[in-house]
Amino acid sequence: MRQFNKHTGKVVPLDRSNVDTDQIIPKQFLKSIKRSGFGPNLFDDWRYLDSGEPGMDNSIRPVNPDFILNKDCYQAASILLTRENFGCGSSREHAPWALDDYGFRVIIAPSFADIFYSNCFKNALLPIQLSEEQVNNLFEISSLEQPINLLIDLEQQTITIPNGDILKFEIDNFRKQCLLDGLDEIGLTMQYQDEIKKYEEQRRKQAPWLFVEIKA
Amino acid sequence: MAARTLYDKLWDAHVVRNDAEASLLYIDRHLVHEVTSPQAFAGLRLASRDVWRASSALATPDHNVPTTDRSKGIVDPISRIQVETLGQNCRDFGITEFDMNDRRQGIVHVIGPELGATLPGMTLVCGDSHTSTHGAFAALAFGIGTSEVEHVLATQCLLQKKSKNMKVEVSGELHSGVTGKDIALAIIGKIGTAGGTGYTIEFAGNVIEELTMEGRMTLCNMTIEAGARAGLIAVDQKTIDYVKGRVYAPSEEHWSQAVETWLDLKSDPDASFDQLVKLDAKDISPQVTWGTSPEMVVGIEGSVPDPAKEKDNVKRENMQRALDYMGLKANTAITEIKPDKIFIGSCTNSRIEDIRIAAQMVKGKKVATSIKLAMIVPGSGLVKQQAEQEGLDLIFIESGFEWREPGCSMCLAMNADRLESGERCASTSNRNFEGRQGQGGRTHLVSPAMAAATAIAGHFVNFTA
Numbered sequence: 001m002r003q004f005n006k007h008t009g010k011v012v013p014l015d016r017s018n019v020d021t022d023q024i025i026p027k028q029f030l031k032s033i034k035r036s037g038f039g040p041n042l043f044d045d046w047r048y049l050d051s052g053e054p055g056m057d058n059s060i061r062p063v064n065p066d067f068i069l070n071k072d073c074y075q076a077a078s079i080l081l082t083r084e085n086f087g088c089g090s091s092r093e094h095a096p097w098a099l100d101d102y103g104f105r106v107i108i109a110p111s112f113a114d115i116f117y118s119n120c121f122k123n124a125l126l127p128i129q130l131s132e133e134q135v136n137n138l139f140e141i142s143s144l145e146q147p148i149n150l151l152i153d154l155e156q157q158t159i160t161i162p163n164g165d166i167l168k169f170e171i172d173n174f175r176k177q178c179l180l181d182g183l184d185e186i187g188l189t190m191q192y193q194d195e196i197k198k199y200e201e202q203r204r205k206q207a208p209w210l211f212v213e214i215k216a
Numbered sequence: 217m218a219a220r221t222l223y224d225k226l227w228d229a230h231v232v233r234n235d236a237e238a239s240l241l242y243i244d245r246h247l248v249h250e251v252t253s254p255q256a257f258a259g260l261r262l263a264s265r266d267v268w269r270a271s272s273a274l275a276t277p278d279h280n281v282p283t284t285d286r287s288k289g290i291v292d293p294i295s296r297i298q299v300e301t302l303g304q305n306c307r308d309f310g311i312t313e314f315d316m317n318d319r320r321q322g323i324v325h326v327i328g329p330e331l332g333a334t335l336p337g338m339t340l341v342c343g344d345s346h347t348s349t350h351g352a353f354a355a356l357a358f359g360i361g362t363s364e365v366e367h368v369l370a371t372q373c374l375l376q377k378k379s380k381n382m383k384v385e386v387s388g389e390l391h392s393g394v395t396g397k398d399i400a401l402a403i404i405g406k407i408g409t410a411g412g413t414g415y416t417i418e419f420a421g422n423v424i425e426e427l428t429m430e431g432r433m434t435l436c437n438m439t440i441e442a443g444a445r446a447g448l449i450a451v452d453q454k455t456i457d458y459v460k461g462r463v464y465a466p467s468e469e470h471w472s473q474a475v476e477t478w479l480d481l482k483s484d485p486d487a488s489f490d491q492l493v494k495l496d497a498k499d500i501s502p503q504v505t506w507g508t509s510p511e512m513v514v515g516i517e518g519s520v521p522d523p524a525k526e527k528d529n530v531k532r533e534n535m536q537r538a539l540d541y542m543g544l545k546a547n548t549a550i551t552e553i554k555p556d557k558i559f560i561g562s563c564t565n566s567r568i569e570d571i572r573i574a575a576q577m578v579k580g581k582k583v584a585t586s587i588k589l590a591m592i593v594p595g596s597g598l599v600k601q602q603a604e605q606e607g608l609d610l611i612f613i614e615s616g617f618e619w620r621e622p623g624c625s626m627c628l629a630m631n632a633d634r635l636e637s638g639e640r641c642a643s644t645s646n647r648n649f650e651g652r653q654g655q656g657g658r659t660h661l662v663s664p665a666m667a668a669a670t671a672i673a674g675h676f677v678n679f680t681a
């Protein structure tokens with residue numbers, strides 16, 4: 001996995017709460033069996049005026065000029081600022097894939113849905129939880145006329161805002177290390193193969209019915 | 217030993233190793249479907265990894281399958297490729313799959329319990345958020361992303377952090393016609409869609425004890441809509457009776473030992489919870505959602521709320537946006553709302569009990585002429601077969617419903633079943649998000665009884681009055 005250490009980028013404020021994964025990437029795009037290419041369909045229902053289907057040439061579709069991601073000044077934003085319970089709904093990892101593919105590296109919100117939050121870390125996408133008040137402040141300073149840049153330092157767990165102020169954020173240490181090192185979690189678990197086998201053996205004796213083979 | 221909750225017990229029994237930051241948890245059962253697995257299998261191939269214990273997994277296509285005549289296959293080529301990819305991956309890695317034409321095919325969360333692949337005391341995962349359904353069997357069951365699907369395939373384990381314990385207690389006497397679905401919506405209405413974030417919820421109280429296994433599955437299914445990854449209900453005689461005799465249930469040889477173990481799958485009387493929520497059954501009437509989030513819900517006797525009365529700015533704007541999307545005016549009586557389509561199905565409400573209740577409501581009556589389409593989509597081939605044996609299909613067909621083949625169908629409209637823009641649907645599914653049932657479609661979440669009664673009346677109706 002890609003490492004994440006420091007990131008400086010432009011913020012786009014998406015002023016909605018409870019943004020669900022169906023909105024982040026609508027279901028018709030989930031038919032893809034690939035892991036990439038979801039960026040052009042990120043927030044598809046909000047971003048375009050027509051109804052999107054897989055295989056369309058997105059470059060010629062009519063865009064919704066009112067949607068914040070389409071405003072000129074927010075092009076190439078890599079930090080998404082949003083409201084509470086971001087990523088609720090389905091477990092689709094296509095949501096972080098789409099955000100990543102679009103170019104986002106960091107998402108800032110007062111709260112995230114559990115499965116989405118954990119999916120982000122598997123894709124080197126950093127979800128940062130700040131207080132309601134801090135998020136409000138960021139919304140205030142990231143106005144339409146002048147998008148702001150933030151400097152995120154994962155190691156230090158800090159966000160530097162344009163006036164030089166520094167916000168601290170909390171993050172679980174294990175997840176932080178995985179991002180910093182770009183760790184392959186499966187590889188990590190594989191190191192404990194012997195322990196897994198031992199557990200299995202013991203469990204098979206205790207509760208053999210859990211090992212009934214699923215066969216047709 | 218200190219008193220433990222049911223969740224604590226399930227957790228402890230599955231820890232392979234504890235590190236300071238996370239625990240390695242052993243996974244007993246893995247359900248696999250076509251949408252969230254292809255990239256996981258691709259990942260295995262890329263890293264030349266094999267599946268750790270293929271016989272622990274059960275696969276079926278459900279999201280993309282057509283609910284009409286299947287002999288022609290899947291028309292949409294992209295859907296077809298995804299379904300075929302599941303078949304190929306299962307063959308390559310030795311996983312059992314019930315394909316589209318198998319009688320045992322169905323929605324993963326319906327076929328797991330039905331086949332006895334879901335057992336009390338298990339850890340069970342699936343790349344699908346409604347995996348919480350299986351918690352009705354006192355199994356620790358939760359949805360995972362595709363990277364985690366790959367992790368489980370490769371190692372039979374997941375790195376997890378333990379969540380907090382919440383107890384939701386529902387007690388008192390339910391009004392007649394109020395079901396597991398209404399209880400679920402009432403709970404979400406109370407605690408909100410993020411109320412359970414970071415928690416595993418255990419449902420308790422006499423009302424939960426009195427629910428059937430189907431009702432319990434409906435309730436646990438919707439736990440994710442309250443923000444909690446997993447919901448749980450303690451084992452009792454109903455759980456055991458339900459499991460007995462199912463295909464993958466414990467054999468005769470192990471049965472009594474299994475039952476003995478299962479009877480301990482409840483919270484210790486003095487176990488402490490981080491949070492306790494109480495509901496009185498008498499306050500719960502049949503529920504109907506009016507907005508674009510499951511927490512936007514009222515009782516059938518109520519009306520669409522007025523954003524002008526909401527003091528909080530953000531909430532008021534959300535309400536107004538939802539009403540605009542739903543094409544509803546504040547203060548409209550719920551019973552005045554007229555759906556265009558009726559959908560009875562999804563992993564929330566497509567089990568035999570749901571279908572029986574709906575059949576009872578429509579028997580000898582006709583679907584209102586204003587309804588463009590009323591459809592019943594059984595949760596699995598076996599549910600369909602059972603219903604047909606009971607003659608329920610004929611009741612529906614006579615009253616003007618379409619009787620379909622099993623799958624997710626219009627719960628999320630990945631196949632051909634969908635709402636057109638602006639169409640309004642009374643749906644027994646679990647999500648009323650914008651565009652969920654088709655772009656521009658408007659979803660009202662209800663119980664099967666309400667959906668069926670609404671089909672006949674042509675508008676939401678207090679069928680209990």
Ligand code: SF4
Nearest residue numbers: 346562563624627628
């Ligand atoms: S029925 Fe709906 S909620 Fe359930 S698994 Fe299928 S798509 Fe998901």
